[in-house]
Each structure stands twice: as structure tokens, then as C-alpha cells.
Amino acid sequence: MTSTATTYAYRSKVAQAAARGSALPRISHLAFGTGARPYRLDDEALEAEFIRLPASLQVRGVLLMASATLVGRAVGNRVLREIGAFAEDGTLVGRRVIAAKGFEPETELDIELTFQY
Incomplete structure (x- = not known):
């Protein structure tokens, strides 16, 4: 199992929620793209997104798994190279x-x- 690094933007939301006692925006979608640039913690979007699908979520202890099924008809002739999880407020x-x-x-x-928390 490899954890996906959480972006600075979402870490900021975690810190704000902890300070205020408020809720975090839930992960709502997985997005798929053709971008091959290595990920960075300051990413705010995929490099070249082509589709966004609703995510199913499951929690096991400190692990949060976000999943979706990508079908070939939706991909077309593109080559999948990047995947991102987005919160309901649009934060990567x-x-x-x-x-x-x-x-x-x-x-x-x-x-x-x-994601490991």
C-alpha cells in the first residue's frame, strides 16, 4: 500500500478545521488526466484533466481510500498518466x-x- 501525499491546500483546510472545530470538505471525486509532470505538494489541479468521476470512500483506521472505476469509452484514445482526488469544494x-x-x-x-491521517 502506498499512500498519496496530501497537498498543502488540503493540509491548510485540516489545520483551519482543527482550529475552528469545523468540518472538512469531503472527498467527492477522482479526476483523471494525461499530464506526466511529477506531482508536487503545491499542486492545485491536474496538469491535463479529461474526466472527473464520483468517488466512493472507505475508512480503515487512519487510512482513507477514495476509489472510482474508469471505463475505456470515457478515456477514448487518451493515455492515462495522472489521478487526483478532489474535495467537494474543489480543493485538490x-x-x-x-x-x-x-x-x-x-x-x-x-x-x-x-490517504493516511
């Missing part, structure tokens, strides 16, 4: 760059990003 929670993945129309890929 974390971004991963992966090995290039091409799709055929009938293929599906279950994607999961894991």
Missing part, C-alpha cells in the same frame, strides 16, 4: 502520476487512492 486533496495506461473501449480500471 492529492495527485498521483502513474505509468502510462492505454485503454480499449470495453476495458475498465478500478482506481484507488489511499
Whole structure:
């Protein structure tokens, strides 16, 4: 299991919520893109997003898993290279760059990003 690094923008929201006693915006979507630039903690968006899908969430202890299924028809002739989790307020929670993945129309890929808190 590899954890996805949490961006500075979302860490700031965690600090603000802890100071105020308020709720954090929940992760609502996984986004997929073609950008290959290595991720940085100051990222605010994917480099080249092409689709955003609703995320399913699961918590196990200090781990939060956000997942979605990407289907080949949605990818088209693009090559998947980056995945990001976004909070409901639009904040990028974390971004991963992966090995290039091409799709055929009938293929599906279950994607999961894991965050450790």
C-alpha cells in the first residue's frame, strides 16, 4: 500500500478545521488526466484533466481510500498518466502520476487512492 501525499491546500483546510472545530470538505471525486509532470505538494489541479468521476470512500483506521472505476469509452484514445482526488469544494486533496495506461473501449480500471491521517 502506498499512500498519496496530501497537498498543502488540503493540509491548510485540516489545520483551519482543527482550529475552528469545523468540518472538512469531503472527498467527492477522482479526476483523471494525461499530464506526466511529477506531482508536487503545491499542486492545485491536474496538469491535463479529461474526466472527473464520483468517488466512493472507505475508512480503515487512519487510512482513507477514495476509489472510482474508469471505463475505456470515457478515456477514448487518451493515455492515462495522472489521478487526483478532489474535495467537494474543489480543493485538490492529492495527485498521483502513474505509468502510462492505454485503454480499449470495453476495458475498465478500478482506481484507488489511499490517504493516511
